[in-house]
Structure formats: C-alpha cells, structure tokens
Amino acid sequence: MSTQQLNAEARRRKGSLERKKTLVALSFIAPNFIGFALFTLIPVVVAVFMSMTEWNGGSLASMKWVGLDNYAKLFAVPQRYIDRLENPNFFSILGVFFERVDIGIALKNTVTYTIITVPLTLICSIVLALVLNKAVKGAVAFRAILFFPYVSSTVAICVCWNFMMMKNGPINQLLMFFGSTFNKTWTADSTMAIWAVIVVSVWKSMGYYMVIYLAALQGIPRELYEAATVDGANKWQQFRSITLPQLSPTTFFVSVMLIIGCFKVYDTVALMTGGGPGRATKMLVTYTIDEFNAFKYGSACAIAMVLLVLVLTVTLIQFRMEKKFSAD
Amino acid sequence: MSEKALSSGRAIRPTNYTAGKIGKVLLYAALILLSVVTLIPFVWMLSASLKLDREVFEFPIRWIPQTFHWENYSLIWTKAPMLMYAKNTAIVAICVTFIQTLTSSFAAYSFAKLEFKGRDTLFLCYIATIAVPWQAYMIPQFIEFRAIGLYDKLSAIMVLQAFSAFGVFLMRQFYRGIPTELCEAARIDGLSEYGIWAVIMLPLSKAAIATLVIFTFIGTWNDYMGPMIYLTTESVKTIQVGLRRFIQENSSDYHLIMAASVVSLIPVSAVFLCLQRYFIEGIATSGLKG
Numbered sequence: 001m002s003t004q005q006l007n008a009e010a011r012r013r014k015g016s017l018e019r020k021k022t023l024v025a026l027s028f029i030a031p032n033f034i035g036f037a038l039f040t041l042i043p044v045v046v047a048v049f050m051s052m053t054e055w056n057g058g059s060l061a062s063m064k065w066v067g068l069d070n071y072a073k074l075f076a077v078p079q080r081y082i083d084r085l086e087n088p089n090f091f092s093i094l095g096v097f098f099e100r101v102d103i104g105i106a107l108k109n110t111v112t113y114t115i116i117t118v119p120l121t122l123i124c125s126i127v128l129a130l131v132l133n134k135a136v137k138g139a140v141a142f143r144a145i146l147f148f149p150y151v152s153s154t155v156a157i158c159v160c161w162n163f164m165m166m167k168n169g170p171i172n173q174l175l176m177f178f179g180s181t182f183n184k185t186w187t188a189d190s191t192m193a194i195w196a197v198i199v200v201s202v203w204k205s206m207g208y209y210m211v212i213y214l215a216a217l218q219g220i221p222r223e224l225y226e227a228a229t230v231d232g233a234n235k236w237q238q239f240r241s242i243t244l245p246q247l248s249p250t251t252f253f254v255s256v257m258l259i260i261g262c263f264k265v266y267d268t269v270a271l272m273t274g275g276g277p278g279r280a281t282k283m284l285v286t287y288t289i290d291e292f293n294a295f296k297y298g299s300a301c302a303i304a305m306v307l308l309v310l311v312l313t314v315t316l317i318q319f320r321m322e323k324k325f326s327a328d
Numbered sequence: 329m330s331e332k333a334l335s336s337g338r339a340i341r342p343t344n345y346t347a348g349k350i351g352k353v354l355l356y357a358a359l360i361l362l363s364v365v366t367l368i369p370f371v372w373m374l375s376a377s378l379k380l381d382r383e384v385f386e387f388p389i390r391w392i393p394q395t396f397h398w399e400n401y402s403l404i405w406t407k408a409p410m411l412m413y414a415k416n417t418a419i420v421a422i423c424v425t426f427i428q429t430l431t432s433s434f435a436a437y438s439f440a441k442l443e444f445k446g447r448d449t450l451f452l453c454y455i456a457t458i459a460v461p462w463q464a465y466m467i468p469q470f471i472e473f474r475a476i477g478l479y480d481k482l483s484a485i486m487v488l489q490a491f492s493a494f495g496v497f498l499m500r501q502f503y504r505g506i507p508t509e510l511c512e513a514a515r516i517d518g519l520s521e522y523g524i525w526a527v528i529m530l531p532l533s534k535a536a537i538a539t540l541v542i543f544t545f546i547g548t549w550n551d552y553m554g555p556m557i558y559l560t561t562e563s564v565k566t567i568q569v570g571l572r573r574f575i576q577e578n579s580s581d582y583h584l585i586m587a588a589s590v591v592s593l594i595p596v597s598a599v600f601l602c603l604q605r606y607f608i609e610g611i612a613t614s615g616l617k618g
Contacts, residue, residue, distance in 0.1 A: 016469070021444060028438035029450070034432035035491030039469060040457055046468035057471065131358050144604045147364045151600045151607075152370075153537045153550040155571045156589035162372045163384070163582055170372060170389045208611065215612035247500050267552050271572070285463045292467055292557075301467050308464040315459045 047308075051301035070302035074103045105279050106287040109194065113283065114262035117198050121258055122251065126208040128214035130243075143214070147207035154204075158271035161200045162187055173313065187273045190280040197268050197281060204268075205261070209254050214252035217243070256318045263310050284310075370593075377401070377586035386583040400587040407578060410591060412563065413570030420482055420566060421548040424489040428544045429537055432495030437525045439496065440503035441511050451500075454493040470557060483560045485566065490550050495540055498610075501527060502536035539610030542603045549596050567592050568610070 051070055055063040081096045082088050097104040128146055132139060149157065165171045165186035172183045186196040220243065228238045266285040269275060275290070277280040282290075284307045291300035371391070376384045377400055379393045404410060434586050438444075469488075470479075478484040506529065514524045530537075552568040559565050565573070571592050574584050600607065 025438045025442035025444040025447070028442070028521070028525070029435040032435040032491055032496060033450075034454075035431065035487065036454070036457075036493065039472070039487055039491060040465070040493070041453075043465040043469040043472060044457065044460055046472075047465040050468055073467060086374070128362060131355065131362065134355050140605075142359050142363060144601070146366050147604070147608060148370075148597075148600070150365060151546050151550070151596060152593055153568060153596060154552055155568045155575075156373070156592050157369060159571075159575050159585055159589060160369050163376070163586070164369060164372055166385065168385050168387055173387065173389055203369075207366070211608050211611045212579065260461070265461055266463065269557075271552070286466075288463060289557075292470075296473070297467055304464045304467065307461060311461050311464070 019034055036075070037274055047301050050298060051305045052298070054298045056295040057297055064297065068133050069306075073298065074302055074306075075101070077101055088230035102279070102282070102287060103306065106282050106284045106303070107306075109279075109281055110263060110265070110283045113194060113198060113201075113265060113281075114259055116194075117201050117262050118255060118258045120198065121201045121206055121209060122254065124202055125254070126251075128206060128210040129217055130239075132210065133214060133217045143211070146210060147296070149206075150208045151203045152204075154267045155271055157204065158200060158268060161203075162272055165196050165199075188277055190247070190277050193273045193277060193281045197265075197272055200268055200272065201262075202267070205258075212254060213247065214251060220246045252318075252321065254274060256314060259314050260311050263314070264306060373586050373588045373589055376583055377590050379583050381581060381583050384586075397583070400583050401591070404574075404576065404584055404588045404591065408570060408588070409562070410567070410570065410574075410588060413565055413567040414468050414595065415591075416482060416564060417549055417566040420485050420489075421545050423486045424548045425541050425544045427486070427490040427497050429540050429549075431491065432540065433499045433530065433533065433537065434525065435496045436499030436503050437521075437529055439500045440506075440526075441508060441529075442521065454496055458493050458497065466553075466557065473558070478558075480559060480564060482559075482564050482566075485548070485551070485554050488554050488558070489544070489551065493550065495544070498540055498543075499533065499536055502533055506532055535606065536610075538603060538606035542607045543610065544600065545599060546596055546607075549599075 052065065052067055053063050054066045075097075077093055077097050077100070081100050082093060085092050085096065098108045099105070132142055132146070163169060167185050169185075171182075171186075176183060182192070184192070186192040199216070224242050224246070225238060228242060230324055233241070264285060265283055266289070269281050269283050269286055270289070273281040275286040284303060287308070288300050288303045291297075291303060375391055375393060378396045378398065380397060383390070383393065400424065439447065473479055473484050473487070510528055510532075511524050514528055515521075519527065550568065551566070552572070555569045556572070557565045558570055571588055574588050578584055
C-alpha cells in the first residue's frame with residue numbers, strides 16, 4: 001500500500017469515527033429534542049402563520065388566509081368613537097384606543113400592572129434579603145417561610161386572598177382600623193381590582209427574588225465594607241454606595257425576569273378578577289384566552305404575537321445591556 | 329458567590345458589639361414580623377376552614393375558631409372527588425418529572441461533554457425558546473394535540489410539561505462544572521458514552537437532579553393554565569382545575585372552599601419542606617426559571 005492510499009484510508013477511518021461520534025452525541029439529544037421540536041418548535045412557527053388566518057377550529061379547509069387583517073382589526077379604532085371626538089387628532093385618537101379598544105385596554109392594563117408590580121417586588125425582595133442576610137440563627141427556617149408563598153398553588157391562595165379582600169374581610173377591617181373608609185370587595189371595584197392582583201403577585205414572588213438577592217449579597221467582597229467602616233461611613237452610606245451598586249447586575253437581571261413575568265400574567269388575574277370588573281383587569285393573555293374560547297383562533301394568535309413581540313423586545317434589550325455589563 | 333455561606337444560610341459580618349445586642353433584637357423582631365405577614369393568608373385559610381360558614385366574615389375577626397369544625401374536612405370529600413383529582417395530579421407530576429429529568433440529563437450530557445458539528449447552534453435554538461412565552465404558541469399546540477387525540481387526556485399535560493428547554497439548560501450548566509478528565513479517563517478504560525453518562529455523570533449530579541425534580545414536580549402540581557385549557561372531563565381533572573370547579577360550584581361555602589384549599593396545599597408543602605434546601609439553592613445558583 002502506498003503512503004497516499006494509507007493517508008486516504010486514515011482519513012476515511014477518521015471520517016467514519018467522526019460520524020459515529022456525532023451519531024452517539026445526537027442519540028443523547030434525540031429523546032428530548034423530538035418532544036421539544038414537535039411540541040414547542042413547530043407550534044412556535046405555526047403561531048406566526050396562524051395569526052394571519054381566520055379559523056374557528058373546524059376543518060382545516062375552512063382556514064382562510066387573511067394576511068395582516070387580524071392585526072388591522074385588532075388595532076383599528078372604530079369610526080364611531082372617532083366621530084364622537086370634538087377634536088380628532090393623533091393624541092385624542094390614541095387616548096380612545098387605550099380607553100375603548102380591547103387590545104389598547106389590555107396593553108394599558110398589562111403595562112400598568114407591570115410598572116407597579118416590578119418596583120414593588122424589587123423593594124420587598126431586597127428588604128427581605130437584607131434582613132435575612134444579617135440573621136444568624138434560624139436563617140434557614142425564615143428563608144423557607146418567606147419563600148413558601150412561591151410554591152403554594154395559585155388557585156388556593158388566590159381564592160384565599162379574594163376572601164380576605166372582601167367586604168368586611170380581614171384586610172378591609174385592618175385598613176379601617178388605620179382610618180380607611182374603604183369597605184368594598186376589592187376585586188369588584190374597578191380601581192382596586194388591579195391592586196388586588198398586584199398585592200398577590202408581589203406577595204407570591206418576593207420570596208423567589210429574595211433568594212436570588214441573598215446569593216448576590218453574599219458575593220459582595222467584605223473588604224469593601226471594612227474599608228468603608230474605616231473611612232467612617234455609616235450604615236446607610238454603606239448601603240447606598242456599596243450594597244446597591246454591587247447589586248445592580250442582579251437588579252437588572254431580576255427586573256428583566258419580572259417584566260417578562262408580568263407581561264405573561266394570567267393565573268392570578270383569571271382566578272381573582274377574571275379580567276373584570278368590566279375590562280378593568282383585562283390583560284394580554286386574558287384577552288388571548290377570551291378570543292380562544294370564542295373560537296377566534298386567528299385573532300387569538302395575533303394577540304399572542306403582540307405579547308411575543310413585547311417579550312422578545314425586553315429580551316433583546318437584556319442581551320445588549322448584558323454585553324455592556326460584562327464589558328465594564 | 330460563596331457557596332458555603334449560602335448553604336448554611338448565614339453570613340457572618342463584622343459586628344459592633346455595643347450596638348450589636350439591640351440590633352439583634354430589632355433584626356429578629358423584623359424577621360418575625362415579616363414572616364407573620366407572609367404567613368397570614370395561610371393562617372386565615374386554616375382558621376376559616378375550621379369555622380362555620382357564617383363565622384368566616386365575623387366582625388371583628390376571630391383568629392381561633394370558637395369550636396373547631398373538623399367535619400368540614402370530611403364534608404369536602406363528599407362534595408367533590410378531591411382524592412381523584414389528587415391522584416390524577418400525582419400521576420402527571422411523577423411522569424413529567426421522570427421524563428423531564430431523564431431526557432434533560434441525557435441531552436445535557438451531549439451538549440456539555442461531547443463534541444459534534446452544529447452543537448452550539450442546536451443549543452442556541454434551545455435557549456432561544458426559553459425566551460418565547462408558552463402563551464404565544466399555546467393555541468397551535470392545542471390544535472396539534474387535539475389532532476393527535478390528546479385533547480382531554482392526562483397525557484396531554486404530561487407531554488406539555490415534559491420537554492422543556494429549561495431542564496436541558498439547568499443540567500448542562502451543572503455538567504459543565506464536572507471535570508472533563510473524568511469522562512476521558514473512563515473512555516480510555518473502554519466505557520461507552522452511555523456508560524459514562526450512567527456510571528459517572530448521573531451519580532455526580534444528584535444535587536442538580538434534586539433541583540430539577542422539585543422544580544418540575546411543584547411546577548406541574550401547581551399548573552393551572554395547561555389543565556384549564558386541555559381537561560374538561562371530570563375524571564381526568566387535576567387538583568388545580570378541580571379545586572377551581574369546587575370553588576365555582578360552592579361559591580358561598582367559604583369554610584369548605586378554605587378546607588379544600590388547605591388540602592390542595594398539603595402535598596406540595598410536604599415536598600417543599602423535605603427538599604427546600606435543594607430548591608432554594610438551585611434558584612440561587614441557576615438563578616432562573618422558564
């Protein structure tokens with residue numbers, strides 16, 4: 001055998017070895033990937049397509065391609081509302097869009113809910129983490145207690161909070177003790193309903209983010225505090241100029257997770273207010289499910305795409321910012 | 329991040345001994361107050377579950393019922409098949425946890441320790457879908473499931489939950505921390521890749537597996553939206569949708585609703601209490617959830 005032949009033989013062997021290695025590697029992934037591709041990947045692609053069709057879930061033949069019609073219908077402000085305006089300009093029409101049009105209301109509610117819930121959860125979880133970080137005895141027990149709402153089932157706790165926030169319920173009793181005059185069922189009141197959902201959301205998730213903050217707190221080098229003490233900085237100054245800045249990557253990460261979580265809110269709303277009273281707590285996902293239940297599959301998918309765009313935008317921003325964080 | 333300090337749940341900071349005592353008392357007072365506030369809904373739930381219907385909204389509130397009405401807890405079983413709901417949920421949760429853990433750790437081994445063309449692209453594909461909310465594609469998924477005859481079947485919920493990208497991600501992160509030399513040594517000793525996975529990787533990843541198991545189990549047990557969309561027949565309902573139906577049908581029996589709620593919380597609380605360390609530390613180290 002010539003050297004050339006030998007080389008060719010070796011290359012062939014190496015090639016088949018490579019192929020075998022790849023096959024083995026793929027065989028590990030296959031069981032998960034097949035399930036994943038069938039039940040996640042394909043539906044994701046189909047969702048985009050379906051948002052451009054009209055279909056009531058009947059036979060596939062009855063599915064009708066409508067292009068961007070669903071989106072146009074979703075975002076259109078009906079002429080009768082515009083006619084009623086004294087001075088129809090861009091801003092007044094935009095106002096009507098957020099006041100009257102379903103998707104506008106859902107967007108407004110979702111964003112309002114997000115804007116209030118995110119900072120409240122951040123503050124609560126930082127405070128919990130700071131207090132727990134100092135404790136020596138029983139820290140594990142306290143940590144488990146504060147975390148517990150996160151693992152408890154939404155249905156049970158939502159109905160419990162619903163009862164507690166009813167007329168004459170313990171929450172209203174407590175507030176009246178402190179001088180409040182409000183004694184109505186929260187979830188039936190158009191201004192308080194969203195607050196009912198917010199309170200439960202913050203209460204439920206603060207323990208989870210507390211755990212993330214605890215881990216971050218323990219990563220702050222102790223020397224920083226020692227140096228600050230030597231320089232005569234008090235506790236508050238230390239908190240402001242060491243703890244908070246050191247926590248900022250965590251705060252950023254937690255904020256992104258919270259924002260995405262808030263955009264996707266469904267369970268708490270569905271179980272507490274059902275999107276009501278009226279449309280006071282109608283959210284993007286609540287709206288999707290409403291359309292889905294009304295067999296308007298195309299339109300439901302279009303709303304879901306609005307949610308997808310929002311979530312992906314936040315994720316993209318996170319990607320960009322994270323690069324900046326790691327570059328610093 | 330200091331793992332040691334985390335696992336014992338304590339952090340030792342230099343403390344000033346003169347102010348230390350008062351600080352300690354205040355600290356524990358704050359902790360106890362925060363814990364009480366956190367637990368109050370559960371206490372109220374428990375208290376209401378032992379009262380009579382009309383006592384629930386008494387004014388002013390009475391935290392400890394005058395007489396304990398334990399019969400509420402036997403009454404709920406006659407009003408709804410709670411045990412069947414619990415059984416259905418347990419079946420789903422156990423199957424999902426099993427499939428999820430097995431396939432995830434299998435795939436994660438390949439992503440973390442084997443080299444092949446297109447590995448990173450494929451993994452990126454996985455990661456990208458973590459960012460896509462389930463709500464965005466649940467409708468086509470629903471139609472697909474209905475087409476293959478999974479609608480209104482428990483297996484729908486199993487398939488729904490069992491192949492998440494999150495599990496693969498979590499396990500891969502952990503496997504990357506295991507020295508590759510271990511695998512290479514085993515390869516030289518003639519162990520196949522499957523052997524390495526079974527003999528070396530699995531036993532070394534107990535902590536990660538515990539995290540994934542408890543995440544998946546609790547997530548599946550508490551899932552409301554999936555079963556709400558897929559399950560309509562009474563005999564296949566899970567505890568969450570079952571409880572929801574119970575609430576709707578007995579909407580003014582506050583005491584019974586609270587008793588049923590307490591019952592629905594018991595299994596998951598038990599699992600959490602036993603494995604809470606793995607759960608909480610899993611979050612602290614992986615830092616995310618799907």
